[in-house]
Structure formats: structure tokens, C-alpha cells
Amino acid sequence: MVNADKIKDIPTTSFENALNGRVAGLQVTQTSGQAGSTPALRIRGIGSMNASNDPLYVLDGVPIVSESVGQMGSYLNTTNNIMANINPDDIESITVLKDAAASSLYGSRAANGVVIINTKKGKTGAPVISFKTSVGMTPTWATDNYEAAGVQEQINMLYQVFYDLNITGGKTPEAANTDALARLNTRFNRHGYRFETSGTDRYQNVAILGMTDGIENREGRYFNWDEVLFRTGFFTTNDLSVSGGTDKTKYYSSLSYTQDKSRVAVNEFQRIAGRLNLTQK
Known part of the structure; x- marks a missing residue:
């Protein structure tokens, strides 16, 4: 059993990630890089080729099928797990059943194991207001695993690759130079660039020139896709709860x-979750 105290300080969008390394024999595998995606839980490994291998989830005593139990092919990469709707801060405890106890309680539905989730409930006493916020960041240096070559070095390398392709094919240096430049221009003319060399040998420094397309100061410059496609990753979650009660309510x-x-x-996840648990005698 994993109590709420053990996972309350873990900033995550799903309780499955909070179980990683906390339950013996439980495999937690992130199958998608989609923001907010839920990982796959494997209690007894992979036991079927065309049916789901996910465990049976039991939420406050109610069995829930998180995904289709008869899909073929794409189930290993699915991220539409209904359990992603559960706010981890609302969970009181999680129990993982993986042996005979699971089958004795839930029969054949427990073939892949059972995850029992008990959510928080009100307790007798004055109202208790709780607020928690978590913030996390993934800066650019966290994923900068290597330094990319500059635009001039990359163009020179491509020129040499195309040049060698022609030389090995039996062409003259002049023909190899012409073909290499033609390949570069074919690929990059559409982006407003053209290329020239002062000679015809392999080790030419290729001049990067701008085309007359109305855009100024393009000479030797290039579009920095890193600034458009990537950013500093940011995670935040805010949880507010009110609980209490009397002997009857x-x-x-x-x-x-x-x-x-x-x-x-372009990868972003947002979730607004609300929950109300009321017990009346």
C-alpha cells in the first residue's frame, strides 16, 4: 500500500508516475512524450497480444476499465487513459494486488492485476481548508546534449558530401562542383538562399547569399528553428480542498x-478537476 503522504510532494500530472519505484514488481513505463500522458502499468508483464495488458482499476470500490480490452496494435502507445482525470492530491491510498488475492476478489478481470484507489473523505471536526501549489521547470540546458554545428559548417559539409558523390561517380571536379551547388540551391532556394563557390575543388568555403525576395539582411543568416520549436518547460499545479463534518454528515x-x-x-496539457464527496447518515 502507498499512502498519500508518500506521493503528496511529487509534482506529477498522474498518480501512476508517483508509483514509480514504490511498489515491488510494478513496472511503470512512459510510452508517450505527449504532455499529460499517463504511463503504462504492468503488474504481471505482457500477457496478451491483442487485448489490453492494463490492470483493473478499482476506484472507491467501483471497478473501472481504463481502456478498450480488445484493441490490436496501438494499445502500447495509447495515452487516453481515463485515470488521467484523477487528481493525485485527492488520493488517500493506493493498493496493488498481484497474486491470488486479486483473482479471489475480482475473478478473470484481475488477470493483469488490480490497482485499488481510495480517495480522500471528510472527517468529523471543524472545516479544514488546504491549499497546495507545485512548480517545476525544465530549462533549455536540460536537453542540450550536444552542440550543433554552425550554419556555415553544415553547408560546407553538405557541399562536400554532394561533391564526393559526383567524384566517386566518375565526374570531373567542375561537374561535381556544379552538381553539388545545384543540389544545395534546389533544397534552400525556397527559403531565400543561394550558394556560390570561388573554385571547383572539394574544400571550398560555400558563400551563403540572400535572394532578392524582399527580405533584407539575409546574407549569411539562417532561421533558428530551436527558438520556434523549443522553450523552457513549465509545470504547475494548484490544489484547493475543503473537508470536515459531523457524526451524521x-x-x-x-x-x-x-x-x-x-x-x-506545441506540446501542452491542461486539466481542471473538481470533486465532491458527501456522506450522510
């Missing part, structure tokens, strides 16, 4: 907002 209500902005600019 107990209540627990919560509201949360989660935002996960990936390092990739």
Missing part, C-alpha cells in the same frame, strides 16, 4: 488546476 470537496508545458512548443 461528512464532506470533502476539491478543485485543482494543472498545466504542463513541454519543452516542445
Whole structure:
């Protein structure tokens, strides 16, 4: 069993990530880089080729099928797990059943194991207001694993590759130079560039020139795709809950907002979750 105290300080969009390394024999595998995606839980490994290998989830005593149990091919990469709607801060405890106890309680549905989730409930006493916020960042240097060559070095390298292709094909240096420049121009004319060399040998420094297309100061410059496609990753979650009760009435209500902005600019996840638990005798 994993209690709420063990996962309350882990900034994550799903409780599955919080279980990583905390339950013996439980495999937590992130199958998608999509922001907000839920990882795959494997309690007994992969036991079927054309059916789901996900465990049975039991939420407050109600069995829930998180995905289709009869899909073929794409189920290993699916991210539309309904359990992603659960706010991890609303969970009181998580119990993983993987042996005979699972089958004795839930029969054949427990073939892949069972994950029992108990959510928080109100307790007798004065109202308790709780607020928690978590913030995380993924700066650019976290994914800068290598330094890319400059635009001049890359163009010179491409020129040499095309040049060698022609030389090995039996062409003269002049013909190899002409073909290499033609290949570069074919690829980059559409972006407003043209290329020239002062000679015809392999080790030429290719001049990067701008075309007459109305854009000034293009000479030797290039478009920096890193600034457009990537950004500093940002994660934040805000959880507000109110709970309390008397001997006859107990209540627990919560509201949360989660935002996960990936390092990739077009990859983003937002979730607004609300919950109300009311027990009346």
C-alpha cells in the first residue's frame, strides 16, 4: 500500500508516475512524450497480444476499465487513459494486488492485476481548508546534449558530401562542383538562399547569399528553428480542498488546476478537476 503522504510532494500530472519505484514488481513505463500522458502499468508483464495488458482499476470500490480490452496494435502507445482525470492530491491510498488475492476478489478481470484507489473523505471536526501549489521547470540546458554545428559548417559539409558523390561517380571536379551547388540551391532556394563557390575543388568555403525576395539582411543568416520549436518547460499545479463534518454528515470537496508545458512548443496539457464527496447518515 502507498499512502498519500508518500506521493503528496511529487509534482506529477498522474498518480501512476508517483508509483514509480514504490511498489515491488510494478513496472511503470512512459510510452508517450505527449504532455499529460499517463504511463503504462504492468503488474504481471505482457500477457496478451491483442487485448489490453492494463490492470483493473478499482476506484472507491467501483471497478473501472481504463481502456478498450480488445484493441490490436496501438494499445502500447495509447495515452487516453481515463485515470488521467484523477487528481493525485485527492488520493488517500493506493493498493496493488498481484497474486491470488486479486483473482479471489475480482475473478478473470484481475488477470493483469488490480490497482485499488481510495480517495480522500471528510472527517468529523471543524472545516479544514488546504491549499497546495507545485512548480517545476525544465530549462533549455536540460536537453542540450550536444552542440550543433554552425550554419556555415553544415553547408560546407553538405557541399562536400554532394561533391564526393559526383567524384566517386566518375565526374570531373567542375561537374561535381556544379552538381553539388545545384543540389544545395534546389533544397534552400525556397527559403531565400543561394550558394556560390570561388573554385571547383572539394574544400571550398560555400558563400551563403540572400535572394532578392524582399527580405533584407539575409546574407549569411539562417532561421533558428530551436527558438520556434523549443522553450523552457513549465509545470504547475494548484490544489484547493475543503473537508470536515459531523457524526451524521461528512464532506470533502476539491478543485485543482494543472498545466504542463513541454519543452516542445506545441506540446501542452491542461486539466481542471473538481470533486465532491458527501456522506450522510
